[in-house]
Amino acid sequence: DPIMLLLQKAQVQTIDMSKMLRAVSTGSNVSETVCAWMKEDNYANMPRVLGWVPVQCAPGEQEVAGACEPCAEGTYSSGGFSARCIPCIAGFHQPLVGQTECSPCPAGFIQPLSGQASCPTQCPAGSFSQRGSAECAPCAPGSFSDAPAQGECQQCPLGHAQAEPGQTSCQGCSPGTYAAVIGLSDCTLCAPGTFTDQQSQKECTICAAGQAQALAGQQSCVNCEPGFFRLADDADAAACRPCAKGYSADDFGRQQDCDRCPQGSFAPAVNSSECIPCGENKVTPYQGSLEESDCVCDVGYFERG
Numbered sequence: 001d002p003i004m005l006l007l008q009k010a011q012v013q014t015i016d017m018s019k020m021l022r023a024v025s026t027g028s029n030v031s032e033t034v035c036a037w038m039k040e041d042n043y044a045n046m047p048r049v050l051g052w053v054p055v056q057c058a059p060g061e062q063e064v065a066g067a068c069e070p071c072a073e074g075t076y077s078s079g080g081f082s083a084r085c086i087p088c089i090a091g092f093h094q095p096l097v098g099q100t101e102c103s104p105c106p107a108g109f110i111q112p113l114s115g116q117a118s119c120p121t122q123c124p125a126g127s128f129s130q131r132g133s134a135e136c137a138p139c140a141p142g143s144f145s146d147a148p149a150q151g152e153c154q155q156c157p158l159g160h161a162q163a164e165p166g167q168t169s170c171q172g173c174s175p176g177t178y179a180a181v182i183g184l185s186d187c188t189l190c191a192p193g194t195f196t197d198q199q200s201q202k203e204c205t206i207c208a209a210g211q212a213q214a215l216a217g218q219q220s221c222v223n224c225e226p227g228f229f230r231l232a233d234d235a236d237a238a239a240c241r242p243c244a245k246g247y248s249a250d251d252f253g254r255q256q257d258c259d260r261c262p263q264g265s266f267a268p269a270v271n272s273s274e275c276i277p278c279g280e281n282k283v284t285p286y287q288g289s290l291e292e293s294d295c296v297c298d299v300g301y302f303e304r305g
Contacts, residue, residue: 057083060098070098073117087115090134104132107151122149126166138166141185155183159200172200176217189217193237207237210253214238223253226273231256242271246288250274260288266295 057068059079071077071085076099088094088102091110095117105111105119112121112134123129123136128150139145139153144167146154156162156170161184173179173187178201180188190196194204195218207213207221209232224230224240229249234241243249243258246266250273261267261275264282266289278284278295285296 056081059100074115076101090114091132093119107131108149124148125168128153142183144169158202161187175219178204210255212240226250227271229254245290248272248275
């Protein structure tokens with residue numbers, strides 16, 4: 001309390017101190033109270049007290065040798081008794097004199113020191129800073145900044161990713177991978193049954209009819225082998241479907257159902273690439289026979305034994 005400091009330093013008697021404290025507590029001005037006390041003693045106490053009367057400075061000023069002076073650049077003051085100018089903290093600045101507060105550094109600029117008049121340092125590309133920052137922060141994985149003095153980083157666009165912090169660009173996803181959302185740190189492998197054969201893709205392509213792909217992260221699909229097929233509306237593109245017993249397919253990349261074995265032949269196993277003909281002068285009574293036992297003698301022939 002300024003008045004307590006005043007009276008103690010002036011070595012005022014306790015009875016007089018109590019009198020002045022009561023006056024101040026009822027709303028009297030400090031300076032008026034001290035003057036009234038000195039007047040009662042015909043100003044005999046003036047030399048002893050006057051040197052301890054604090055100066056009340058306006059906001060933006062500080063007391064220097066009994067007078068008020070404006071705060072310098074990089075500092076501020078709220079004024080009052082025995083006011084002192086306070087340096088702006090790091091991340092803030094004040095370019096003017098006689099100010100009551102400091103201003104935050106604008107986004108993209110920093111000031112690591114206290115008591116400064118400006119924020120001249122720009123954040124380099126690959127980093128950013130928010131208002132009132134003392135240092136720049138690197139862009140997080142999945143983001144970038146390609147210019148200095150940025151207040152925020154940009155997210156990697158579709159088809160791109162960035163695994164490292166503090167970067168100035170994102171990388172296009174390589175063939176066999178994709179990025180379906182923005183801001184990814186890593187591209188995603190194409191699932192089995194899909195592929196990409198170009199960079200920077202936001203989605204993978206489903207294998208066409210007659211093709212399949214069993215592995216993830218591939219750049220192409222594989223034609224179905226003989227004995228297998230895949231239709232355009234098959235949901236599972238990770239594998240070709242085998243021909244059923246009694247059916248065969250002798251071509252690669254078959255896009256329709258397998259062929260039924262003609263009369264006189266049979267296919268006893270799945271995924272047959274060809275039907276097995278019956279023996280000489282033998283036929284089957286119908287197409288799509290499954291077993292050799294389906295073969296019987298042709299008209300005009302009989303089986304001995």
